[in-house]
Amino acid sequence: MANNGQVQDFVPISDLHPNTTHPRVAGVIIGKTDVKSFPDRKKIGLDRFTFGFTIKDSPDYFINVSSWGNDRYINGLSNSFSVGDCVIIENPLVATKDSEKDDRFCPSTPSFYRLMVSEAHSQLSICADIEIMNRLLPLLHLPVKDYRDFYSLGDIMANGQSLDGNVINILAVVRSVRPENIKYFTTADGRKGQRLEVKLFDDSVTSFPLVCWDREAIQLVQTLIPRETVLFISDARIGYDGFRNCMTATVNSKTIITVNPDFDPVVWLYFIDHTILLSSVESISDVYTVSQLKLKAQENSEVFCGITYSFISRLDLDGSITKVIKSRCSKCRYQVNEESQSCSNTACPGVDHPLTVTTGFDLLVDVTDHTGTLQSCSLNGTVAEKTLGCSHNEFANLTEDERTAIKWKFLLERCKVYFKITPSSKSRSGMRCSVLECSLADPGEVKQNMSALGSSCSPVL
Structure with a gap:
């Protein structure tokens, strides 16, 4: 575990730049993807492993982080923290992001840059400083998108298949989560996977499916209390399920789920009055x-x-x-x-x-x-x-x-x-x-x- 030091030792995400030398960044994990592997083009027969996550250190700034390496390092790093943890990243590489590629596959961020963590040069540790944690943890409840920019479940149903394939924001309440309904499977190429469907509702629709494929998303939703938890889901993918003849939302690599979002009291009063008590x-x-x-x-x-x-x-x-x-x-x-x-x-x-x-x-x-x-x-x-x-x-x-x-x-x-x-x-x-x-x-x-x-x-x- 690295020495956490003082707040002034950290570089704010808003100040990060490729010329920053030996940056030290503290943030709370607001999103994380599962580990994936790809054939190593330089070393035939071997695989390279990668995963990504998103950290936030202020109400307005958050940044994507990625890490590449061998099986042992990447899986060990991924297993060391989860969404909601406060972390300290030492000496990451600050790189200019490819806006088209990064915004397509990762959460859209206000930063022009992204961080890369490597085994040879970087270190990530869980923050144990109470003062820093007290500053960072409230950020978990601030949506990364404008809280007024969302579709109700009724809007999604009304628009029907015209929304198929679109990525939108959703504000809804958890209706039911049933961990016993997790479905485990093995793909044709031998990769193991899982799937869990959560039911949402609001004042317009009594039951709407949210599908989670990533282990991280499934772990998060299993902690939610039905009928008491409000979700602001940024960039959920909307699809039409032809088998069930209904619309669904899916958590993907761009999605950030904000639990019990902290936003304008006017919106909360309306939402509580019309939805949470339904x-x-x-x-x-x-x-x-x-x-x-x-x-x-x-x-x-x-x-x-x-x-x-x-x-x-x-x-x-x-x-x-x-x-x-x-x-x-x-x-x-x-x-x-x-x-x-x-x-x-x-x-x-x-x-x-x-x-x-x-x-x-x-x-x-x-x-x-x-x-x-x-x-x-x-x-x-x-x-x-x-x-x-x-x-x-x-x-x-x-x-x-x-x-x-x-x-x-x-x-x-x-x-x-x-x-x-x-x-x-x-x-x-x-x-x-x-x-x-x-x-x-x-x-x-x-x-x-x-x-x-x-x-x-x-x-x-």
């Missing part, structure tokens, strides 16, 4: 009458979810298309002004960026049972598409008679409605209701659950 329907089991959930909303200042077996008493599908399908700002979800093509939210976190919109179902429905009516429940996006059985594009091309037929499939029919109730001082009722899932109810299930509620059901006269 439970998946599988975890919802409490059944309510309409009067019971209204009473709970009055007595409870927290968000809660539940199920109600109610009739759909309002479902306006056969009116103007513009009242059924709307465009909203991708960053803050406020409605877009169609004439000016601008976001109607003056505090939108994307106000200084080009407008990006998400178009989809935007419905308000009423649900009624023998105890009362819950008015103006939001039925939006992919939840509405799943409920109605068609995409918003397909719906827009239906005739008026076809839309009316879909309406009467649900109107005045008993449905099983999964909902989320959010306190709201801006609403006349003091709450907002969002439909998480809606389907025609099974009569036997209705009878069983309504009987269980029994005398607790108080009719509204």
Whole structure:
């Protein structure tokens, strides 16, 4: 272990230059690739080994590092640290990066240079200086891309195959991680590999696959707590899975995953309110009458979810298309002004960026049972598409008679409605209701659950 010394002994990444002599750099590992091998063109029959990583030493500066060498050295070096470790690099070579090649295969960095670590000239050690670690570790939560520049999962689904092959940023919550589902395999040329699929969700999509192939990425995601961990994923590759007929995101050599990112409170408040508290329907089991959930909303200042077996008493599908399908700002979800093509939210976190919109179902429905009516429940996006059985594009091309037929499939029919109730001082009722899932109810299930509620059901006269 090298002597860590004082902070002033280190060269900041921002000051690195090929003319820097014997640089000493301290940084936190924010990304790392697996070791790979290639045939050595100079020594027939032997392989050369390499891997890369990215270090950060300030909010604005980070740099890519690569190392080449024999099997023993490269694998030993790679195994000595992981993402999240603070390291000190002694005497790396500072080289001008090939912008086209480096930015294509490595994370895009603000530096014009890259570092090279070799067995003969360089040394890497884990930092043990508490003061340095306290300065570096908070940088793990700062995204390497503009936090306002991301696609929601709904945006990805809406754009479909047009995004196939693109590299984009994603902001989402971890829905599930199942280490027991890691798949190990051996390629045709004898190399061993692994694959783990993580499920993400946000306020627009309840489940979206993130595929990890690298051991480093798999190790990182296995530490994440489902439903409590937010990820800002920089430069994830988007692909269309023809076998499953769905879009997927893949962690690649350019990707940097920022866990629980630290950014603008406005974005956090929106994201927490609309996403992190969104439970998946599988975890919802409490059944309510309409009067019971209204009473709970009055007595409870927290968000809660539940199920109600109610009739759909309002479902306006056969009116103007513009009242059924709307465009909203991708960053803050406020409605877009169609004439000016601008976001109607003056505090939108994307106000200084080009407008990006998400178009989809935007419905308000009423649900009624023998105890009362819950008015103006939001039925939006992919939840509405799943409920109605068609995409918003397909719906827009239906005739008026076809839309009316879909309406009467649900109107005045008993449905099983999964909902989320959010306190709201801006609403006349003091709450907002969002439909998480809606389907025609099974009569036997209705009878069983309504009987269980029994005398607790108080009719509204």
